Amino acid sequence: MTEDRNDENTSEFDEATRTNESPAVESSSPGDKSDASEELRDSNPCGEDDEAEPSPDSSDQTSDESAAPNLANDQKDTSKKPAKVALPGWAKKVGIGVVIIVVASILYVSLYHDWAPATCTEPQTCKICGKTQGDPLGHDYEDASCTKPKTCKRCGSTDGAALGHEVPDDAWVVDVRPTCTSEGSEHGNCKRCGEQQTKSIPKAAHTEGEPQVTKEATVDSSGNAVAGEKAVYCTVCGAVIRTEKYTLSPEEIEDQFKNSCESPSYEDVARNPDDWKGKKVTFKGKVIQVMQDGNSYTLRVNVTEGRYGIWDDTILVSYKAASGSARILEDDIMSFYGTMNGMYSYQSVMGATITVPLLIASYAD
Ligand SMILES: [Zn+2]
Ligand SMILES: [Zn+2]
Ligand SMILES: [Zn+2]
Ligand SMILES: [Zn+2]
Known part of the structure; x- marks a missing residue:
């Protein structure tokens, strides 16, 4: 068939x-x-x-x-x-x-082409040969919100960032006041979506008190100032806010020196001069002889007051006065502050050897 x-x-x-x-x-x-x-x-x-x-x-x-x-x-x-x-x-x-x-x-x-529909970013495209036709659709964006960025309704792609919540400055309500030791907190509603937001309030500043001396300023053996330290404390919580160095003023240095001087008798220093060597002492007495070289003085001073205004017991005082200060004259009654320096011997006008306690004075009134 x-x-x-x-x-x-x-x-x-x-x-x-x-x-x-x-x-x-x-x-x-x-x-x-x-x-x-x-x-x-x-x-x-x-x-x-x-x-x-x-x-x-x-x-x-x-x-x-x-x-x-x-x-x-x-x-x-x-x-x-x-x-x-x-x-x-x-x-x-x-x-x-x-x-x-x-x-x-x-x-x-x-x-013949088998067209795939156009997308946001691609034109109509033949699935078989890849030929294109027309233009891409472009994104169809929905506006950004507090929590979502600008987003395409069609493909979901995003552009930019979410806006974030926004509470106007004057819309915050304080819930917990901050102190200098703890943060506070406050809340407020977003002006766009109304969602309640909370945030912390930074710690408050400390309250400064008067500076307190934590280490005394002093004077070394040469009379130079040695810095001390003061601290400023918070009057609320007691924390140290800051520390600061300080030094004594010349007047303070002088006061401190004078206050640290002992007041031995003439007999004390004459009898045991080695015990007193290097120690700070003060003597009050009557100047009975002045030898001057510029601002530098070598003085014989009687330091024991007797009856009727009579002064006895002579020591030798070496003293450098500040420039411009008043001259020292015989018969002045003065107080000297300084350091004992043992015994000192010199020849008298009569040729005798005289030995007396020597005071290197730093201050004189
Ligand atoms: Zn094709
Ligand atoms: Zn898109
Ligand atoms: Zn919001
Ligand atoms: Zn505090």
Whole structure:
């Protein structure tokens, strides 16, 4: 049966070829047609619509079977009539089918696209060949809110940052007042979304008290000031806010020196001069002799007051006065403050050797 029908088709096809009519549509059967379509899609991506649907090759397989018997005849025919059609009928069918497939593929590729819809960032795009058409849609933004940045309603992409809550400065209500040792807190409502916000209030400043001496300023053995230290405390919590160095003023240094002087008797220092050497002492007495060299004085001073205004017991005082201070004269009653320096011997006018306690004075009144 099949062979018979095929023979008929072949002759019909020959007829059609001679009259330049396409036998394609008539000769194809439904089942074969779908096979042909399948083959097309596999080998050719984008193509033309069904108008150019190929199909005559549908009989390829069946004609293969019928090819052998026909071949001999066809070859005979060819030798007899070389000017006429050289190929057997089945081969012509195959040739035309291939041509139709190629043409259909070209049309399919050039005309048919499977469009994916445009997105925010991509235009309409062919899923098969990648060709594009039109413009991207662009983002469709929803305004930013306190908690969300500007966001595209379509694709969800964001731009910028969330606005954050915003409480006007005068809308804060203090819940806990800060102290110098603990933070406070306050609350207020966001002017945009109304959500209540809380925040801490920084610690309050300390309250400064009067500086307190933590280390006394002093004077060293040479009379130089040695810095002390004062601290400023918070009157509320007692914390040390800061410390500061301080030194004694010249007046304070003098006062401190004078206050630290002992007041030995003449007999004390004359009897045990080594015990007193280097110690700070003060003597009050009457100047009985003045030897002056600029501001430097060497004085003989009687330091024991007797009856009727008589002063006895002489010591030697070495003293450098401040420049511009009043001159020291004989018979002045003065107080000297200084350091004992043992015994000192000198020759008297009469040639006798006189030995007296020596005071190196730093201050004199
Ligand atoms: Zn395409
Ligand atoms: Zn978008
Ligand atoms: Zn808010
Ligand atoms: Zn405090």
